Amino acid sequence: MKPNRLKGKSTQELAALLHVKGRDQLLEKFVSLGLPDKKSEEYRYFDIEKLLDADYRTLDYIPKSLQEGKKIEIVDGVVTTAPKGLRIYYEQCDAMDMDHFDPLYYLGHILNPNVIKIEIDGDAELELVHRFTQSNALIAYRIVLLNQSNRHATLYERFEEDNIADTLVLYGYDMHIAQDSTLRVVKTQHMQKQRYAMVASHRINVSQRANALLKSFDLGGDLGLQMLKVNLESYAHVEAGHLLYLNHASRRGTVSKIIHQGEHSTSQQEAKNILDGNARGIFDALIKVEHSAKYTKAHQNSKAILLHEDAYMVSKPQLEIYIDELEASHGSTTGQLDEKQLFYLRSRGISYVEARKMLVIAFANTLIETVKDSRHQEQISALFEEAFYSAHKELS
Amino acid sequence: MSKVLQIKDLHAKIGNKEILKGLSLDLEAGKVHAIMGPNGAGKSTLSKAIVGHYDVEVTEGDILYKGKSIKEMEPEERALEGIFLSFQNPVEIPGVNNAYFLRTALNAKRKHEGKEELNAAEFLRAMKQHLQELGMKSDMISRSLNEGFSGGEKKRNEILQMLILEPDVIILDEIDSGLDIDALRAVSEGINKMKNGKRTFLVITHYSRILDYIEPDYIHVLKEGRIIKTAGAELVAKLEEEGYDAIEEAQ
Numbered sequence: 038m039k040p041n042r043l044k045g046k047s048t049q050e051l052a053a054l055l056h057v058k059g060r061d062q063l064l065e066k067f068v069s070l071g072l073p074d075k076k077s078e079e080y081r082y083f084d085i086e087k088l089l090d091a092d093y094r095t096l097d098y099i100p101k102s103l104q105e106g107k108k109i110e111i112v113d114g115v116v117t118t119a120p121k122g123l124r125i126y127y128e129q130c131d132a133m134d135m136d137h138f139d140p141l142y143y144l145g146h147i148l149n150p151n152v153i154k155i156e157i158d159g160d161a162e163l164e165l166v167h168r169f170t171q172s173n174a175l176i177a178y179r180i181v182l183l184n185q186s187n188r189h190a191t192l193y194e195r196f197e198e199d200n201i202a203d204t205l206v207l208y209g210y211d212m213h214i215a216q217d218s219t220l221r222v223v224k225t226q227h228m229q230k231q232r233y234a235m236v237a238s239h240r241i242n243v244s245q246r247a248n249a250l251l252k253s254f255d256l257g258g259d260l261g262l263q264m265l266k267v268n269l270e271s272y273a274h275v276e277a278g279h280l281l282y283l284n285h286a287s288r289r290g291t292v293s294k295i296i297h298q299g300e301h302s303t304s305q306q307e308a309k310n311i312l313d314g315n316a317r318g319i320f321d322a323l324i325k326v327e328h329s330a331k332y333t334k335a336h337q338n339s340k341a342i343l344l345h346e347d348a349y350m351v352s353k354p355q356l357e358i359y360i361d362e363l364e365a366s367h368g369s370t371t372g373q374l375d376e377k378q379l380f381y382l383r384s385r386g387i388s389y390v391e392a393r394k395m396l397v398i399a400f401a402n403t404l405i406e407t408v409k410d411s412r413h414q415e416q417i418s419a420l421f422e423e424a425f426y427s428a429h430k431e432l433s
Numbered sequence: 434m435s436k437v438l439q440i441k442d443l444h445a446k447i448g449n450k451e452i453l454k455g456l457s458l459d460l461e462a463g464k465v466h467a468i469m470g471p472n473g474a475g476k477s478t479l480s481k482a483i484v485g486h487y488d489v490e491v492t493e494g495d496i497l498y499k500g501k502s503i504k505e506m507e508p509e510e511r512a513l514e515g516i517f518l519s520f521q522n523p524v525e526i527p528g529v530n531n532a533y534f535l536r537t538a539l540n541a542k543r544k545h546e547g548k549e550e551l552n553a554a555e556f557l558r559a560m561k562q563h564l565q566e567l568g569m570k571s572d573m574i575s576r577s578l579n580e581g582f583s584g585g586e587k588k589r590n591e592i593l594q595m596l597i598l599e600p601d602v603i604i605l606d607e608i609d610s611g612l613d614i615d616a617l618r619a620v621s622e623g624i625n626k627m628k629n630g631k632r633t634f635l636v637i638t639h640y641s642r643i644l645d646y647i648e649p650d651y652i653h654v655l656k657e658g659r660i661i662k663t664a665g666a667e668l669v670a671k672l673e674e675e676g677y678d679a680i681e682e683a684q
Binding site: 375376377378380381382383384385386387388389391392395396398399400402403 | 533
């Protein structure tokens with residue numbers, strides 16, 4: 038299947054082409070947005086056309102009997118393992134966001150109508166591993182994630198792949214964070230060169246007085262984009278942190294829209310980007326404060342360090358505000374490692390590569406240290422070092 | 434007389450401006466050499482040239498360390514060979530833990546010397562005594578490197594690095610600047626502890642105050658990019674009394 042063949046098709050033609058029945062509203066929405074190309078605002082800095090022009094094998098997502106394990110494992114879009122007692126099942130998703138900005142959010146729902154639904158009980162701490170084993174495949178699946186009111190749950194998410202090539206993954210969450218609860222999601226993804234590309238299109242609804250803590254640690258190469266749409270009800274809070282460490286000719290980043298709908302809602306978004314080789318980092322983030330969201334607090338900031346003269350950062354923090362009663366700020370800086378600091382470390386016998394690593398980790402640490410669990414924090418630091426050393430080995 | 438560092442007809446510039454104009458200087462092993470000179474004479478440029486600072490471009494001449502040219506060496510190679518510069522204004526590095534930095538530097542040196550690297554516990558044990566000697570609080574090594582340190586704390590941290598790295602040639606660039614009497618005494622005691630008859634010191638200073646604590650064997654007067662006079666410690670009094678112009682007139 039070549040996704041680009043869906044371009045310009047009518048609702049009826051799409052339904053016939055993709056064998057979809059009774060989902061007219063979804064198809065209409067996808068048709069109205071159109072398949073993204075390099076002119077699409079959200080995909081302007083990402084090589085989406087190259088990805089959509091490739092010919093992929095499509096997969097059947099046949100549910101398997103679950104094995105019991107400590108983690109949730111989803112292999113090529115099918116749940117294979119889950120902890121005992123966890124409510125995880127498939128169902129046709131009817132509660133979609135019909136106002137999402139990303140056409141691939143809708144395409145994901147069209148290609149795989151059965152979503153994986155996970156209901157987190159109590160103050161659980163879960164680990165989710167996504168695994169990809171198929172080359173030249175289009176893997177599409179979506180997850181609906183629910184938590185309970187007055188509870189504080191955490192989900193650690195990571196990605197593994199076999200020795201595959203040229204696969205495209207379209208996945209994402211529809212997250213419903215219950216009133217007075219906290220959901221913390223920590224995503225770590227170390228992508229290898231040309232194994233798979235990913236567009237992860239999420240929709241997150243943060244109910245009244247709830248907290249969403251969303252941390253992503255994107256390391257390594259290749260193509261990856263996360264599209265976040267966050268709706269904040271009254272007194273809801275989102276804290277989003279994005280760390281990018283990229284090398285090779287990778288294109289990765291975050292395109293986000295955080296929408297303050299309720300009074301006294303707060304958002305704090307911080308991006309730290311470290312770019313090596315001829316990588317391109319993307320931080321295209323809008324915070325919108327609607328008329329209904331009086332007394333909002335909204336802050337966003339992006340900082341980038343370029344380690345190579347060919348590296349490039351696209352940083353677009355934006356505020357769209359319709360009220361006066363609020364507190365808001367945004368900022369963006371791009372620079373290089375401080376020569377004085379680098380020299381100081383080297384003058385003590387620390388090698389150039391090691392000194393750079395120390396400074397880069399120091400820059401990233403403010404985000405890594407927000408991961409409260411020390412085991413996961415150490416894992417992220419170790420992955421970060423691994424990505425750093427492998428990039429230096431290849432660049433030297 | 435064994436010469437540990439020989440600077441031969443050194444010309445160096447910063448940007449387009451030539452600062453060192455044919456500077457020659459021999460440092461005798463185990464001795465304390467003091468360089469004195471007016472502002473803009475090239476004292477700091479000399480120290481930067483020796484350690485391979487990126488600001489300084491050596492255009493002519495050579496620097497021999499233990500008989501070998503170090504002109505083309507990277508800064509870290511010079512450090513591993515045993516050259517140490519105590520900075521006038523040590524840079525602050527937020528996010529780099531001081532203990533981690535010190536252990537990384539020490540282990541780089543130990544690895545270079547073919548010794549086993551120290552783990553965190555072994556390192557902290559080794560640190561304890563040095564911290565006491567320098568009157569440093571133990572929490573100073575758990576903070577970010579030099580971040581929020583007072584002038585005195587920064588200088589003490591420089592001396593701490595010197596104590597653990599045990600270099601053969603120590604360059605002290607304006608070590609006394611910004612220090613009160615107590616801090617000056619503590620720093621000087623740390624430096625004097627390093628004297629072992631083999632280690633060589635190059636003390637760069639504007640004022641004679643530090644030389645009351647660290648007794649020099651030789652005084653070199655640097656002016657307009659060249660050494661214009663070398664004498665014993667008695668030259669300090671003359672400089673205090675008559676200034677640098679008098680020295681030039683004596684040439």
